[in-house]
Amino acid sequence: MTRLPFKDRIEGAVALADALSDYAGRDDVLVLGLPRGGVPVAAEVARRLGAGLDVIIVRKLGAPGQPELAVGAIASGGGRVFNEDLVRLMHLSPTALERIIERERKELERRERLYRGAHPFPQMKDRCLILVDDGLATGATMRAAVNAVKSTGPREVVVAVPVAPSDTVEVLAQEADRVVCVATPENFMAVGRWYLDFSQVEDVEVMDILAEAWARQDAS
Incomplete structure (x- = not known):
């Protein structure tokens, strides 16, 4: 145990x-x-x-206004996944989703430079x-x-x-x-x-x- x-x-x-x-x-x-x-x-x-x-x-992709709610995630090397059900439920347009991705990509790249x-x-x-x-x-x-x-x-x-x-x-x-x-x-x-x-x-x-x-x- x-x-x-x-x-x-x-x-x-x-x-x-x-x-x-x-x-x-x-x-x-x-x-x-x-x-x-x-x-x-x-x-x-x-x-x-x-x-x-x-x-x-x-990096987690936080929902607009609810950053702790993950609508997906991105990773070093270009990996990405989405919670398709949540994306539909929140009526996130491709444009809105790309804005979230771009914000988190900048933080991902910052951490890459910082750590590596x-x-x-x-x-x-x-x-x-x-x-x-x-x-x-x-x-x-x-x-x-x-x-x-x-x-x-x-x-x-x-x-x-x-x-x-x-x-x-x-x-x-x-x-x-x-x-x-x-x-x-x-x-x-x-x-x-x-x-x-x-x-x-x-x-x-x-x-x-x-x-x-x-x-x-x-x-x-």
């Missing part, structure tokens, strides 16, 4: 790494964290698996890509990430999270090659409910984690 809530993201990451143990020691595995909260989880998973670490930027700097994008073709977040609610951002990395020709795409609702896991299982989720509690409500410490992860922490990981990888 998984003890919930997790103490913090690192405890969630340890449990997730245990569930991913069959990927340990493989030189074709690359762990991709979704900023910001997914990066510390991904870093601990990558460390325990002996795998490389990188980042894939994803001059560090090149990793080679993904023929690799096993493990996409990690600290949890999923609707799964829209993760679906966009999966959509983006599929176009790079990976051998396998794995979605890995400590916690998510079972229906979201089922949706992702149709799009990724495998979904690894440590816990699927009922009455999910929000990811933060399943962590005692769900402190916001700041940009500087993401940058420090990536810089340390990349320096270690470049030296090996």
Whole structure:
């Protein structure tokens, strides 16, 4: 039995790494964290698996006047997904949708420059890509990430999270090659409910984690 809530993201990451143990020691595995909260989880998973670490930027497309309501998501590399039912329900025209996309694309590009700097994008073709977040609610951002990395020709795409609702896991299982989720509690409500410490992860922490990981990888 998984003890919930997790103490913090690192405890969630340890449990997730245990569930991913069959990927340990493989030189074709690359762990991709979704900023910001997914990066510390991904870093601990990558460390325990002996795998490389990188980042894939994803931005939720918030509905007009309701930014927390996702009508879709976009990701590095051009991946995008939409909640078609919600788009129709809110009567969002293609023009209105493009305005939302353009706003979030600017923020996505800003974060790419901030986090990555001059560090090149990793080679993904023929690799096993493990996409990690600290949890999923609707799964829209993760679906966009999966959509983006599929176009790079990976051998396998794995979605890995400590916690998510079972229906979201089922949706992702149709799009990724495998979904690894440590816990699927009922009455999910929000990811933060399943962590005692769900402190916001700041940009500087993401940058420090990536810089340390990349320096270690470049030296090996």
